[in-house]
Amino acid sequence: MSELHEVCRFVDRPINHDYVFKLKNYLKEGIPATYTLEEAYHVENDIEDKELSSTTTPLHIIASHIPQDATEDEEAIILEMLNELLLWGAGWSLIDKDDQTPGCILDKRGFHGSEYWNTIVNAGVRAEILLRKVEDNIEFIEDESVNINEETIGEEADNGQSVNTKADDDEDNAIQEIRQQLRDDPSNTTSTYLKTKLEYKDGALVTKERGDGVMMSWEETLMQAGCDSMFKNQQPDNDHCVLNIGFGMGIIDAMIQKKKPRKHYICEAHPDVLAKMKEEGWMNKENVVVLSGKWQDQVSELLSKGVFFDGIYYDTYSEHYEDMLDLFDLVVGLLKPEGVFSFFNGLGADRRVVYDVYRKLVELDLNNYGLKVSFKELVPPKETLNKPTDTGDSVWDDIRRAYWSCPVYYHPEAEFM
Ligand SMILES: C[S@@+](CC[C@H](N)C(=O)[O-])C[C@H]1O[C@@H](n2cnc3c(N)ncnc32)[C@H](O)[C@@H]1O
Known part of the structure; x- marks a missing residue:
């Protein structure tokens, strides 16, 4: 477990400003706010290129370790930590190995409606609004209209430009497959639904x-x-x-x-x-x-x-x-x-x-x-x-x-x- 993850476990009480100080430092040093336990494990054990099957982020760890008996001062520190992580892009909706978001963990632990909960929900609202703005400003190119010249795919390696690797191809295929599945799914696509018995x-x-x-x-x-x-x-x-x-x-x-x-x-x-x-x-x-x-x-x-x-x-x-x-x-x-x-x-x-x-x-x-x-x-x-x-x-x-x-x-x- 990395030091960033360690600080999210609140082992030492009371929870005081040292926690915020350390967290801010790790983030400023460049550790991503979404750095997962699984990634840390891979780094510590020299495991390369293995796809991560789940994402236990610092937010999940905090949600799992907030003490039930936190004092008002401690609660303020924890909220500051949550806000700091969210500021640096900690994903409010990422899921861990048990298919839980940080919010799901808070809910299970009886924190629904608490300030911790509200902090996560508000971050979710902000993220959704931002996502909508980003999507509004991106012009999507329909697949059909893209004229792919098959001979040029993968040709530009020598001049240092785009290289179409097998990994890219696999990713593209996987995306296409998911898109097709969504189009074929009557619960997702109205034109399909209206043709479904x-x-x-x-x-x-x-x-x-x-x-x-x-x-x-x-x-x-x-x-x-x-x-x-x-x-x-x-x-x-x-x-x-x-x-x-x-x-x-x-x-x-x-x-x-x-x-x-x-x-x-x-x-x-x-x-x-x-x-x-x-x-x-x-x-x-x-x-x-x-x-x-x-x-x-x-x-x-x-x-x-x-x-x-x-x-x-x-x-x-x-x-x-x-x-x-x-x-x-x-x-x-x-x-x-x-x-x-x-x-x-x-x-x-x-x-x-x-x-x-x-x-x-x-x-x-x-x-x-x-x-x-x-x-x-x-x-x-x-x-x-x-x-x-x-x-x-x-x-x-x-x-x-x-x-x-x-x-x-x-x-x-x-x-x-
Ligand atoms: C969940 S059901 C409605 C249930 C209804 N409130 C009731 O009390 O039984 C949804 C209905 O909306 C219809 N529907 C789906 N898309 C529609 C659309 N774009 N325009 C009109 N009706 C649509 C479906 O065929 C389906 O009958």
């Missing part, structure tokens, strides 16, 4: 072959909260008009119908789901307007039709945070001044620390649109936290990937400021 099965809507969970009945209480938000400002004149994007199992739409709105728009893109809606008679309901197709095409058309909503709910599948940011452009144009916008908040929900980072990010983004957001904390069924079992006490049995693993759900409710 679905089935309604055991209280869930899943992709037929792979068993990806598109919608599951355990989300019922979350849908009720979404529905209640949409009707929060309902007036006695019964002029209420709402839009739900993503029908899925129709859970929230059935709840909306019970509230008897004047008009109930539903936007749905998947042919199998649209067939189910037809079978259940949704196309013929007097107060229902079904917009068949992607919201990107269907909902934007409403902007020019003078249709405005008291409530908008968004819950789709295979889309990403960037898609929701695009939706905000439409929401501000379609929501009445007293209207409420809500959505299924599963952003980053497979890790609690990432979930907290996204809670802050989405708040910042909505604020940019003049929308303030509040979050009501709900407790999802405890079976969502169980790993798949044979005994039936996990909701994830037979589901390809658990898309939820947080003890608390942050139900969002956004309104104009």
Whole structure:
């Protein structure tokens, strides 16, 4: 173990300024803030070129060693150390051999909501904002448009310019393979998802072959909260008009119908789901307007039709945070001044620390649109936290990937400021 790692273990108490002093020195001397235990082991044992299988960084070590009985002064020192490491680029979301980020370790040790936790979450928010800016400023070249002259690959070794080594090729191939896997994954790519066969099965809507969970009945209480938000400002004149994007199992739409709105728009893109809606008679309901197709095409058309909503709910599948940011452009144009916008908040929900980072990010983004957001904390069924079992006490049995693993759900409710 290196001296940098040693200093993160808080062996000597009290934890005082010497710790900060030593840490700053190591970082100034050029030791990376992400220097891992595994790297140190390789250096100490003269192991070369072996790929690292995990990354136990100084942040992980600190998170594992913060004393439960730290005094206020000690806490201030530890926070200074965390901030110093983060300043020098210590990765807030890197994972160690146990697949844990520093935040995951803090959470397991009971530090959720502590100042240590907030420090990591705030660093995550800053990093995500920075990443977005960097990505905004980079012009990506589509693979197809790159004209590769195969003869020139690897030719420039003599004049000291680009050398295409086998390692480069392997890396390129690996990247291409990952990209292709993502494109073929219906949970990641909408065009693939919309061509994938679905089935309604055991209280869930899943992709037929792979068993990806598109919608599951355990989300019922979350849908009720979404529905209640949409009707929060309902007036006695019964002029209420709402839009739900993503029908899925129709859970929230059935709840909306019970509230008897004047008009109930539903936007749905998947042919199998649209067939189910037809079978259940949704196309013929007097107060229902079904917009068949992607919201990107269907909902934007409403902007020019003078249709405005008291409530908008968004819950789709295979889309990403960037898609929701695009939706905000439409929401501000379609929501009445007293209207409420809500959505299924599963952003980053497979890790609690990432979930907290996204809670802050989405708040910042909505604020940019003049929308303030509040979050009501709900407790999802405890079976969502169980790993798949044979005994039936996990909701994830037979589901390809658990898309939820947080003890608390942050139900969002956004309104104009
Ligand atoms: C998670 S389900 C919605 C569940 C729903 N809230 C309920 O209560 O049952 C997501 C739905 O969004 C649909 N969807 C996915 N992308 C879409 C898009 N771009 N436009 C419209 N619908 C979309 C999916 O086909 C799926 O039916």
